[in-house]
Amino acid sequence: MSEVINSTARQGLSIRDLRIAVNGGLELVKGVSFDVKPGKVLALVGESGSGKTMIGRSVLRLLPDGIGPTAGDILYDGKSLVTASDGAMRDLRGSRIGMVFQEPLVSLNPAMKIGTQMAEGMRLHTDLSETEIRTRCIDMLSRIRITDPEGCLESYPHRFSGGMRQRIMLASVMLLKPGLLIADEPTTALDTLSEKDVLETMMELANDNGTSVLLITHNLGLVAKYADDVVVLQNGEAVEAGPTRRILDDPQEDYTKRLLDSVPRMDDARNQPRPDGDAVLEARDITLSFSQGSTLFRAKPRKPVLKGVSLSIRKGEIVAVVGGSGSGKTTLGRAMLRLADIDGGEILFRGRDISHLPDRELRGFRRDCQIVFQDPFSSLNPRMRVGAIVAEALRHDTTLTRAERMRRADEALADVGLPGHASRLPHELSGGQRQRVAIARAVVSRPALIVADEPISALDMTIQKQVLELFERLQSQLGFACIFISHDLAAVQQIAGRIVVMHEGEIVEEGPCNEVFANPRHDYTRQLIEASPMLVRAEEEKTEPTGLKGITA
Structure with missing residues (x-):
């Protein structure tokens, strides 16, 4: 390792030669050391399975059963957390060390209102009155761009999008102004505007209160913009560490160079002419609204989600749909696949109106239009083998025997780079492999169109x-059309020929990717582009093995 972030300071978090193992056997973290000083931000970066989340959870002693430290120490303000009593850890969690997890739906209790959950830590660790607690909750929700903070307190988690739930979780942790904030992939589910607002709020809190931040992330754009120091992890070991600027400008280790090489560039939008021909799938002036429940005597007004949206996709075309959390982009994709009922307008598949067809008449449409969901783990049946999961997409094709369906499934798995994986279960695969299975399931029926809903987030x-x-x-080989829903603008540039920008249930801008990114016409589009964290690769001053000299945020 080229440099160790180390100091003799007793304040802040200090990890010393930490080793974490499963039942004292298989080592997951192998002798990692670093310091996070007050008011500073240190980023732990690495691929899935590198040990970064294990390190973060070990600070608060939240590791799964059977996994724990076997050597080394974790110090906070000079006191060991490894040997601290359970009572001391309870007093520490939340009040002095807060943690934001990657999946807010797991952290938020679905049976409790948001206000009750936010107030829980304040009631436990402060002497504030209920009125003061409520006022602080409302102020914090307003600060993180929740449009109706008072209504939010009375709502349940399922009423919010993934991005909004993460913002609520961040607000709950920030209320107590902890001395150390452990943020485990805190913005994975957020759009670029929300990501910028949340992280800048976190940084403002750190600056105002001398709060340390341990940022666990795979987004090198965020590292470049917000982190003072970085530790690069591979297979449980720290392979490189040092000041962020030095690591990004002049990486010494091959693994760090590979991580930087994998970052999509924001300077090469695709210049792809729109294909000729009729639309495969088309939405015409569709509207959709959600119920907001009812009071004792009457129903509350429905919440409009789609407001007269029109969109057409031609054969072989990749259309990116981008926008903030709650903009309606996922709802649009689901509505066009008849997975959500519209209030008005028309949905046409190959010129035929399918808006109100009964399910029995939609079997051919279901086979020809597939979806890849955001979270492959929750969309794959944990009790089914991978081969059966993929073959299930062919279950309504009566022309195929069971053996032929399994043969097609094996071919699809080979196409996505997973030959010989048909007999495995989903939990035996990594996140990337599970997403490949989801893609194989979508393409096995040779569909005319695929909706990819945040497939890489x-x-x-x-x-x-x-x-x-x-x-x-696969799109080049099979020729399917695609609606690619994403908040990752760099990925959008890499894969899409046309982009649609949504805001508050409406399309505010649409056009070829290269034109929209070069000359955005709408203010909201400009805000999205400006808020997107990216790595800009400057021209090299000398020959470098990876061509990454001069990377900046």
């Missing part, structure tokens, strides 16, 4: 690059 950078390249190759 939960993956680390190197796996994102592999999945995007796989998606491009």
Whole structure:
């Protein structure tokens, strides 16, 4: 390792030669050392399985059963957390060390209102009155761009999008102004504007209160913009560490160079002419609204989600749909696949109106239009073998025997780079492999169109690059049209020929990717582009093995 972030300071977090193992056997973290000083931000970077989340959880003693430290020490303000009593750890969690997890839906109790959950830590660790607690909760929700903070307190988690739930989780942790904030992939589910606002709020809190931040992430754009120091992890070992600027400008280790090489570039939008021909799938002036429940005597007004949206996709075309959390982009994709009922307008598949067809008449449409969900783990049946999961997409094709369906499934798995994986279960695969299975399930029926709903948001950078390249190759080979829903503007530029920008249930801008990125017409589009964290690769002053000299945020 080229440099160790180390100091003799007793304040802040100090990890010393930490080793974490499963039941004292298999080592997951192998002798990692670093310091996070007050008011500073240190980023732990690495692929899935590198040990970065294990290190973060070990600070608060939140590791799964059977996994724990076997050597080394974790010090906070000079006191060991490894040997601290359970009572001392309870007093520490939340009040002095806060943690934001990657998946907010797991952290938020679905049976409790948001206000009750936010107030819980304040009631436990402060002497504030209920009125003061409520006022602080409302102020914090307003600060992180929740449009109706008072209504939010009375709502349940399922009423919010993934990005909004993460912002609520961040607000709950920030309320107590902890001395150390451990943020485990805190912005994975957020759009670029929300990501910028949340992280800048975190940084403002750190600056105002001398708060340390341990940022666990795979997004090197965020590292470049916000982190003072970085530790690069591979297979549980720290392979490189030092000041962020030095690591990004002049990486010494091959693994660090590979991570940087995998970052999509924001300076090469695709210049792809729109294909000729009729639309495969088309939405005409569709509207959709959600119920907001009812009071004792009457129903509350429905919440409009799509407001007269029109969109058409031609054969072989990749259309990117981007926008903030709650903009309606996922709802649009689901509505066009008849997975959500519209209030008005028309949905046409190959010129035929399918808006109100009964399910029994939609079987051919279901086979010809597939979807890849954001979280492959929750969309794959954990009790089914991978081969059966992929073959299930062919279950309504009566022309195929069971053996033929399994043969097609094996071919699809080979196409996505997973030959010989048909007998495995989903939990035996990595996140990237599970997403490949989801893609194989979508393409096995040779569909006319695929809706890819945030297909790479939960993956680390190197796996994102592999999945995007796989998606491009399959689309080129099979010729399917695609609606690619994403908040990652760099990925959008890499894969899409046309872009649609949504805001508050409406399309505010649409056009070829290269034109929209070069000359955005709408203010919201400009805000999205400006808020996107990216790595800009300057011209080299001398020959470098990876061509990454001069990377900046």
